[in-house]
Amino acid sequence: MESVASAIKRLADLAALPHISRLSAAFAAAGHELALVGGPVRDAFIGRQLNDLDFATSAVPDEILAVVKPLADVHWDIGRAFGTIGARIDGHTVEITTYRTDAYDGETRKPLVEFGDSLEGDLVRRDFTINAMALRLPELVLVDPSGGLDDLLAGRITTPGAPEESFGDDPLRMLRAARFTSQLGFTVAEPTRAAMAALAAQISIVSVERISDELSKLLRTPRPRVGLELLDVTGIAALVLPEFPALRLEIDEHHHHKDVYEHSLTVLDQVIELEASRSHPESPDLVLRMAALLHDIGKPSTKRTEPGGVVTFHHHDVVGAKMVAKRLKALRFDKQFIADVARLVELHLRFFGYTEGAWTDSAVRRYVRDAGPLLERLHILVRADVTTRNRRKADRLSFAYDDLEDRIAALSEQEELAAIRPDLDGEQIMQTLGIRPGREVGEAYRFLLELRLDEGALGTEEATARLRAWWASRA
Template sequence: MESAAAAISRLHELTASPPISRLSAEFEAAGFELSLVGGPVRDAFLGRPVKDLDFTTDATPDEILRIVKPIADAHWDIGRQFGTIGARILGETVEITTYRSDAYDGLTRKPEVQFGTDLEGDLTRRDFSVNAMALRLPQRVLVDPAGGIEDLLAQSLRTPSQPEVSFGDDPLRMMRAARFAAQLGFDIDDATFEAMRAMAERIDMVSAERVSDELTKLMLTEEPGKGIRLLVDSGLAAHVLPEVPALRLEIDEHAHHKDVYEHSLTVLAQAIDLEAARGHEPDLVLRLAALLHDVGKPKTRRIDASGAVSFHHHDVVGSKLTAKRLHALRFDKETISAVSRLVELHLRFFGYSEGAWTDSAVRRYVRDAGDLLERLHILTRADVTTRNKRKAARLRTAYDDLERRIEELSEAEELASIRPELDGQQIMQLLELKPGPQVGEAYRFLLDLRLDEGELGREEVERRLVEWWRHR
């Protein structure tokens, strides 16, 4: 954490910029209060980059619009029903929200927006004390009614009011606690955590869209594993992502096997390290797949007479469970499809180290992965958590070899765009078929032929197709 003097200096420099100076002067001239609030103030004290400029005011949304319209390059009111007006002023994007407090009536799944009248009241109804600080403008006076500075120093997350009241106002704040713990590296104070455990079931009243949005933010933090642990330990995960706590399989003296829950969190952490090492931005699809890749194990767990444990087909079962859960959380179709496909494919590599694959097997691996290939590379490498250094080195070397072969074959054959040597029109003409399922069947035969044997030439492909069709 930066010194108070350094943080105040950063805030002064930020608020002295032409866009904010202009904005604060206009609000003062109109007789309204304006304060920089929440994240920007917190991050200034933490020495983190200040990204989003959020302001709060006693002006209503209509009054905000009236003030910003003459000075804005553009403005929008998509959040107007929640009291928020967005604008771009001298190239700087800002959001300005009327003092408010959100509360559930216990009957609906969306909070009722209530506008407030003073800054201190607005701040004490916010989620956590470290987010409940504001800088009054243009005076540049720090307002911290809930002791946010002390909690920043202690690296602690605490609600400004009693946690039972705060979480009662908006149960999603319990998930937000896990997200901020992961994002900031802070711990949740005991009273706040106990309230999360006692009130976990109230998360059910929050809409799936809001839950998935918060889960997405958590998964894209630097250390999502810490937040996932808090969701599991508090009981929240049992309501929003029950497949994860289910990974904590009972381990007895007769059936020793890897702790699947701890393994999954390790895979997630290793995938994030590889993601960065290979030059990628935080990837929600990859991270969800890493966390959920083994969710099929509880349903497929079997113990034989010797005490050995098996999880046959947990990849296929896990893929279905993953798709079902992400659909329930209202994730988009593309994300659901990509994550569930990665879960289905995550075991394909194992066995490669036991014996070299044929070129056709490598081609199929690439074809099945499609545009998920790079993510599958990372997930498969991250899935190696063995403490046996010799085994880990063997698997790493084997995957290095597989990636090398994929690259060589790709250069020679453009694997990503492999197609049969005859298209649908040519197939219909040769076999005298009309459009229908039979054409697709013939196309798949030719694609398998292409993957197994490479390019054969038009004449040979036509001969093989006619022969296959005659004997099918």
């Protein structure tokens, strides 16, 4: 946490930047108020990078445009209905919004936008006190009508007014509260937490797209576990991602010290650690983190108690992949995202066969082929899936996966393993067999691909001979 003096200095330095200085001077000259609001003011006090600058003003949209046009490289008014004008000044993007006093009807999640007449009135309508602070420009006066600075210093998340009223206005704020606990490391105040539990059902009036966007932001935070646990205990998770809290009911036969719920959160924690240690280029990787959280959701529906009391979850990987695809489709994630997460869930158990017996080169090739472009993510997920407290067992699994990765690397040097194809392409198959495009070409291609996986590269001459022999045997 920055000291108040150093935070104000950071904000003053920001206000002194040429494009912001020009902007604030222009609004003052036109007789309008201007203030830096929300996240940047909050972040100045907690030492975070100051990005995404938002401004509030007493000017209405037409007046904002009149001030901004002479300064801007380009401007746009796509948010005019909400009082927002965007512009690029000296290469920097800014958004300026007229003071607002939104009202909600309690049945939909869209506010009835009304312009306000004071900065204080604009701030108290915001979601949390820590986001309800502003810096007047060019005076550099901190405006904090709801005690946001005190809550920042205490690491506390609460609403400017009664939380029941705030969440009733926009229930998505409950998901945002969970995200801020994970993003900032703060704690939700008890009255605010109680209101989340009491109003959880109100999340149903929020659009699916807004919910999935907020869940995505939560999973990308440094510690998503904290926010996910908050959503669980308040009952919100059961409404937006019901398969997650359902895991609490199941005991994992591989990890007797943890239920599947705790195991899944631990896997998520370890995925995040491995992302950093392996310099994963996509970090924070939403595909990987979603797969980590949901990799075992097939267990509740596949649980069986065998003779002797042994609990099994046969084929929970395949069942889980289908459940993941269904849930993510309902949340309206894009098709590629859904396919990638489901594929990782489907493949996450494949490695454990490696510890039961030596894999042939053919099996290693199939592992790589089936993972395709998800291979690095699969490496991380499989390693993170080991949460046993038995050090000897953990080391054995780690050493086994080290060996598998070494074999993949060695084979990759010999043969472009990540892009395995038969030695003959479709045109060569048709020319060799004297056939036209159709089902038989596909069958021949698959025959050659299996040869390639089993025996490695054969070369054109040997592959041609094998293909002719296979074709003759079919006849």
